[in-house]
Amino acid sequence: MRTVHWVALTVLGLLLLSSLSMWLWGEFARRAQGAPSEALPVQSDQTALDALLAPWDERLGGASGAALVTRNLDAFVLRALAAREAGRSLDVQYYIWHDDLTGRLLKEALISAAERGVRVRMLIDDMNGAGRDDVLLAMDALPNLEVRLFNPARNRNTALRRALEMALRLVSTNRRMHNKAWIADNRVALVGGRNIGDEYFDASDSTNFHDADLLLVGDGVRQASRIFDQFWNSAEVIPLRALHGDRARPEPALLARSRAAWREQARASAYMQALAGGALLRERVSPLSATPLYRVDDLRVLSDPPQKAAAIAARRAPERWLMYDVLSMLFSARHEVRVISPYFVPGSSGSLLFAGQAARGVDVGIVTNSLSATDVPVVHAGYMGYRKPLLQSGVKLWEMRRSPASRARPGLLGSGASAVRPGQARPSAGGASLHTKSFVVDGERGFVGSFNFDPRSAYLNTEMGVMFSHPGLAGELRRMFDAAAHPSDSYRLSLAGEALRWHDGVAGKVWDAEPHAGWFQRALTRVLTRLPIESQL
The missing domain is CATH 3.30.870.10 (Endonuclease Chain A)
Structure with missing residues (x-):
């Protein structure tokens, strides 16, 4: 009987600790809430994307333009080019953002945009973020770039304390933001199943995923922006800097060193070569494209x-x-x-x-x-x-x-071979997973x-x-x-x-x-x- 009492007391104690942990988190989150912001409205010709896509808006009226993106290399290039062409805003929302070749290249795209005056809002789920705050804090220190995390752990440095916190808040930490969206100038968006990382863009040496996005223009982009704003300003999202408080002092040279390393790693890759021409985005939104946007x-x-x-x-x-x-x-x-x-x-x-x-x-x-x-x-x-x-x-x-028997067959969900253009190095051709x-x-x-x-x-x-x-x-x-x-x-x-x-x-x-x-x-x-x-x- 004494054992039953001890078990009951232990369970009660854990429930009280869990309740206290969740209450403390709620109080912290309320105080740490970031300043609200909204998607920047489109202009007639303020940016290159305005000039490119304003005619589409006129043709679409209140409708949307949409195209299916199945080729993994194309999916990477479209994101990078949308960031390169952006002149007003970039809003990106992802469950996973790996610190690998393509993940670093797309971070570089956000940093470059912020340096030329584009407002960048980066929202990432915190489930896979342990130990990766240094570079993100350095990015967040840039004048036009802010990083926020969905449902983050307060403990940022110690794995054991982080694990303990997540266990005590299990009811909420088990709930993650699985959304994926890349929105440039409130003019063009990519929404679908891809996270940011080599396996989503055919760059992994082991397993590459078959995946799909929709490229959107017109009203669909504004719908995606409203969803982003809803998350960005929610009580479940905390600015990265608020999680570090007075300790948020990124080393000034860290970002420069990291960027130099990224560029060296990427120099000979098919991904840098694919960005050299810079025409894919314009091709995909052209009425003469072989894979046109549908009016929906x-x-x-x-x-x-x-x-x-x-x-x-x-x-x-x-x-x-x-x-x-x-x-x-x-x-x-x-x-x-x-x-x-x-x-x-x-x-x-x-x-x-x-x-x-x-x-x-x-x-x-x-x-x-x-x-x-x-x-x-x-x-x-x-x-x-x-x-x-x-x-x-x-x-x-x-x-x-x-491992599909014919990875190069056109129409496969994301064949890297079919996505490579003449003269480019072929991305990695490891195993395949849906x-x-x-x-x-x-x-x-x-x-x-x-x-x-x-x-x-x-x-x-x-x-x-x-x-x-x-x-x-x-x-x-x-x-x-x-x-x-x-x-x-x-x-x-x-x-x-x-x-x-x-x-x-x-x-x-x-x-x-x-x-x-x-x-x-x-x-x-x-x-x-x-x-x-x-x-x-």
């Missing part, structure tokens, strides 16, 4: 509110969450649904949705990662139990290979963004994306799905009685276990399926 009258840039991360449940307002827009679009299907989701854990309600559609005659197809391709095995473990019921209900499943998050319904309506079809995107993280109705743009998403499900890039799943089978269209082989996954991967995922953690996936 029905386009909405959507996001969860930042309060989804609030520690107090009453502030979260679930009726405003993005998952309801996603579910509404999927429920509306009459003929066909195509889903690309790298981390796919539909849960009982999602399985019922897709099974119900298949029972009503809707053609439902889903592409996700195979065990050998996924970078998050625990999520694959959460998905495994849903495969048989989905297949039995008539849903079609494909799982992407670790990271695209998109849906297309009835060949008319679609979604591209950061939302995975899993519990974490639905209930924990803030997510962002673009929902639209346009047959031309939806057709591109449908072709992207077909490329992902192609036998050279994915295994088709089927059932033989109660047993799963993977059809390898390249080798002409049928697998009866997870293809190209080692025994340890298979054993690990079987163990992980036993853990009661689906709500966190």
